[in-house]
Amino acid sequence: xxxxxxxxxxxxxxxxxxxxxxxxxxxxxxxxxxxxxxxxxxxxxxxxxxxxxxxxxxxx
Amino acid sequence: xxxxxxxxxxxxxxxxxxxxxxxxxxxxxxxxxxxxxxxxxxxxxxxxxxxxxxxxxxxxxxxxxxxxxxxxxxxxxxxxxxxxxxxxxxxxxxxxxxxxxxxxxxxxxxxxxxxxxxxxxxxxxxxxxxxxxxxxxxxxxxxxxxxxxxxxxxxxxxxxxxxxxxxxxxxxxxxxxxxxxxxxxxxxxxxxxxxxxxxxxxxxxxxxxxxxxxxxxxxxxxxxxxxxxxxxxxxxxxxxxxxxxxxxxxxxxxxxxxxxxxxxxxxxx
Numbered sequence: 001x002x003x004x005x006x007x008x009x010x011x012x013x014x015x016x017x018x019x020x021x022x023x024x025x026x027x028x029x030x031x032x033x034x035x036x037x038x039x040x041x042x043x044x045x046x047x048x049x050x051x052x053x054x055x056x057x058x059x060x
Numbered sequence: 061x062x063x064x065x066x067x068x069x070x071x072x073x074x075x076x077x078x079x080x081x082x083x084x085x086x087x088x089x090x091x092x093x094x095x096x097x098x099x100x101x102x103x104x105x106x107x108x109x110x111x112x113x114x115x116x117x118x119x120x121x122x123x124x125x126x127x128x129x130x131x132x133x134x135x136x137x138x139x140x141x142x143x144x145x146x147x148x149x150x151x152x153x154x155x156x157x158x159x160x161x162x163x164x165x166x167x168x169x170x171x172x173x174x175x176x177x178x179x180x181x182x183x184x185x186x187x188x189x190x191x192x193x194x195x196x197x198x199x200x201x202x203x204x205x206x207x208x209x210x211x212x213x214x215x216x217x218x219x220x221x222x223x224x225x226x227x228x229x230x231x232x233x234x235x236x237x238x239x240x241x242x243x244x245x246x247x248x249x250x251x252x253x254x255x256x257x258x259x260x261x262x263x264x265x266x267x268x269x270x271x272x273x274x275x276x277x278x279x280x281x282x283x284x285x286x287x288x289x290x291x292x293x294x295x296x297x298x299x300x301x302x303x304x305x306x307x308x309x310x311x312x313x314x315x316x317x318x319x320x321x322x323x324x325x326x327x328x329x
Contacts, residue, residue: 018179018326021063022172028067029168036162038226046144050151051158054081054089054296056203056212058225 062322066171069314073171074164077307082159084299090155092292093215099281100216107276163307170198170311171319177245178315178323186316188309195308197240203300205236205258209266212296214289217273224267232261 036048037057045052045059052059145151174194178184206229213219235257242254273289274282315323 016061016063018062018175018323021061021066022176024063025066025070025168026172029070029165029172032161032165032168036158036165040222042142046142047154048158049144050085050090050093050155051162053093053212053215054085055162055300056207056210056296058210058219058222058229059213060215060217060219060222 062175062319062326065318065322066168066175069311069318070164070167070171073167073307073310073314074160076310077167077303078156078160078163080306081163081299081303082156084302085155085159086152088295089292089299092288092295096214096216096285096288096292099277099285102281103216103277163303166198166202166307167311170194170307171315174311174315175319175323179327180245182324182327186312186320188312191309191312192305193308194311195305198308199301199304201233201236201240203297203304205232205261207293207297208232209261211289211293213273214285214292216277216285217289218269218271218276219273220267220269228261228264228266231264232266235260 035044037052037055039045049059051057145154178186184190209228209232210225219225239254239257239260242257243252245251246254272282274285277285
């Protein structure tokens with residue numbers, strides 16, 4: 001007896017709309033900027049200190 | 061998949077423009093930060109001396125262990141107990157990394173906006189002028205608009221509470237982005253009215269400190285810090301202008317090179 005397994009080979013990625021992908025990239029960019037410029041953790045602050053000052057992010 | 065192409069393009073654009081920004085910063089901007097930190101350290105040391113003096117007046121026996129301990133705030137006004145990069149290569153390395161990450165974040169936003177605009181108007185020519193215009197918009201939104209209310213500051217400057225300034229920073233960025241986008245991409249004949257958004261952050265008013273930011277320093281130091289802080293505003297304005305123009309141009313190149321076909325394919329489907 002042979003069991004047949006049908007594999008639906010439709011790639012999921014194709015079904016994600018362009019708008020959704022753009023939104024995901026936008027959120028990723030905002031998260032990076034928030035971590036880099038606004039996170040109040042002292043360690044992150046000290047590491048990114050000169051960048052925050054130079055790019056006009058509120059610091060201290 | 062467009063998402064993957066955007067992220068990879070952003071990493072490339074971020075590396076290029078982040079390196080350019082770092083080069084200008086190490087040349088023109090960071091020397092001012094170092095100069096200001098010398099005054100900041102002097103102030104911290106004087107405050108610590110003053111604190112020790114007060115303690116000795118009020119019965120030194122209770123505070124024997126206070127002698128020789130680090131002042132609250134520590135070096136550079138940062139908590140001394142927290143890790144901070146060592147001066148020299150380590151600090152430079154972290155600044156390079158932070159510049160690369162920030163540039164990648166800004167590149168993601170720029171690329172998303174460019175692709176969205178291209179979806180609406182596929183006939184747009186992605187030449188160097190297109191990239192420079194996007195770069196100028198990014199500079200206006202993320203540097204000029206916040207800096208008009210909260211000019212970039214040198215270390216050692218006192219200021220209003222951080223949370224309020226950060227919230228106002230985002231508010232000014234959002235208003236400027238909405239105003240420019242409405243005026244440029246709006247369809248209504250009244251779209252120019254969207255430019256009214258540009259004034260909103262200043263009508264609301266940025267958080268301000270009533271006193272001089274250098275009031276705690278010695279008068280001679282405060283005068284020098286005021287000169288440094290004016291220089292700092294102009295040098296950061298220059299550095300960030302070049303950085304954003306480079307970021308915009310590199311982004312439009314990346315859209316043309318890596319995203320153009322993918323957009324056309326996905327929009328047609």
